[in-house]
Amino acid sequence: MTDYKAVIIGGSAGSFQVVTKIVSSLPANFPLPVILCLHRLKHVRSGFVEALSIKAAMQIVEPTDKEPIKTGKIYLAPANYHLYVELGNRFALSTEDVVNHSRPSIDLSFFSASYNYKKKLVGIILSGANKDGAMGLKSVKENGGLTIVQDPNECQVPTMTLASMNATQVDHVFSTPKIVDFLLNLT
Amino acid sequence: MVTDEDVQRFITAIKMSSTYDFTDYSDRSFKRRIEKLLVDNHMDINQLTLKSTKDKDFLEKTVRDITVNTTELFRDPEMWITLKYQILPKLKKNKSIFIWHAGCSSGQEIYSMLILLHELGMFEQAKVFASDINSEMLETAKNGQYKYRFNLGYLDNFDKVIKENPYNYEQTIQVDYEKYFDIDKVKDTITMKQFLREKAVFRKHDLVRDGNIFYSKFDIIFCRNVIIYFNNKLQNKVIELFSNSLYRDGYLILGAHESILGTVANNFDRTKGFYKKKQF
Incomplete structure (x- = not known):
């Protein structure tokens, strides 16, 4: 049994295929909630969950405000909202201004998740074209959680992973198959 | 760094000195907006608390900034x-x-x-x-x-809701923006x-x-x-x-x-x- 309580994944440009690979590899009985914070086109709302769901054994949902966080589900930050993890293991949504030109902001989701889960959090940063997520991953590290970035050599756009590696001493730099292996070993 | 206790003290001070009560606001995002307010005002939490309890106009500004005011034409x-x-x-x-x-x-x-x-x-x-x-x-x-440039993207929303008919793609209704608002690109306003x-x-x-x-x-x-x-x-x-x-x-x-x-x-x-x- 794993000691972790949640996995949080941030990604932007070039991360969709990696995310698809990861969610399609996780078994229905994966023992942790998986929180996906991805930058998406603001007006593309529908279709994304459906597209991921076809490939995934786990249930994928866009959480509503105050929804309890449950094991075995994949939660996708809704477009045009920031997604926070609140005390009491629930989500909270916010329409505050964009952060790092983004809503959802990966940093904000990571900050709140690391505050809530402390060392029992796995944070993963994938391909992306800006630095949103770097401070968030740093916060995971500072709270004692485990930090992983996708290998920048493999990323379609490595800006986000390189910024994360600059911001903090990450625990692992993994290719996509390694990320999948790591997660499967948590079961 | 603002602690949860700092936030609680701030909320209590505001509650005692005004009609505003933020006790039951959601924790994480509230704290984050306090932190942002401190950076924007170059203050620490004690200064913010003190000034908000003494200065009514400043308190209104504080309330404006810690309540969220993002909205857009035909949002969603x-x-x-x-x-x-x-x-x-x-x-x-x-x-x-x-x-x-x-x-x-x-x-x-x-x-x-x-x-x-x-x-x-x-x-x-x-x-x-x-x-x-x-x-x-x-x-x-x-x-x-409103600011024209800021709201520019939302004219798409206007078109989707007012001009197009999702039940009949061949139908578009011709409605000029001028019927409802004036756009001044020089002054950067929609009125x-x-x-x-x-x-x-x-x-x-x-x-x-x-x-x-x-x-x-x-x-x-x-x-x-x-x-x-x-x-x-x-x-x-x-x-x-x-x-x-x-x-x-x-x-x-x-x-x-x-x-x-x-x-x-x-x-x-x-x-x-x-x-x-x-x-x-």
Whole structure:
């Protein structure tokens, strides 16, 4: 049994295929909630969950405000909202201004998740074209959680992973198959 | 770095010295906005607390900044399309339609609704009320003037809701923006037409503390992306107020990703963000 309580994944440009690979590899009985914070086109709302769901054994949902966080589900930050993890293991949504030109902001989701889960959090940063997520991953590290970035050599756009590696001493730099292996070993 | 205890002390000080009570606001995002406010004002939490309790104008600014005021014209077009084709036609036969925009912020939602009502020939019968916790926001809403560049993208939303018909792609309705607002690209403004600006009744109102101040019941209450900033307890209290303020078969419209938890949910039938008050 794993000691972790949640996995949080941030990604932007070039991360969709990696995310698809990861969610399609996780078994229905994966023992942790998986929180996906991805930058998406603001007006593309529908279709994304459906597209991921076809490939995934786990249930994928866009959480509503105050929804309890449950094991075995994949939660996708809704477009045009920031997604926070609140005390009491629930989500909270916010329409505050964009952060790092983004809503959802990966940093904000990571900050709140690391505050809530402390060392029992796995944070993963994938391909992306800006630095949103770097401070968030740093916060995971500072709270004692485990930090992983996708290998920048493999990323379609490595800006986000390189910024994360600059911001903090990450625990692992993994290719996509390694990320999948790591997660499967948590079961 | 602001601690949870700092935030609690700030909330207590504000509560003691004013009518504002942020006790039941949602924790994480509230704390984050306090932190941002400190950076923007070059203050520490003690200075912010002290100045907010002594200086009324400063307190109003603080309230403006820690309540969230992001809104846009026709935000979430799907909601407006449902309203246009499923909800409003049912109300058209009513002599009057009472509408409350609770937490109207800078007012784009009010003007979106007024434009839609006008397009459906329901403008005259609509009685429109709007409220917000912050007096500056109410002024902005009343003035009906917005930054053009900032709102430029939302003209797409206008087109989707007003000009296009999702049930008949071949039909487009020709509506000029000038019918409803003036665009001045040099001054960088969008200004709502006077007949729209004169329509709504604006009142300062705090959902934490105040009841229904309009002495009316409503056919539609909008409260979108407001209760996400409240904890469960306060959410339930506010939903109860809305439930009591709606006519039977009236609609409460929440944000796309908001939901009603707890027993008060039993008062409503839900379809997406629309909550229809049940008959008892």
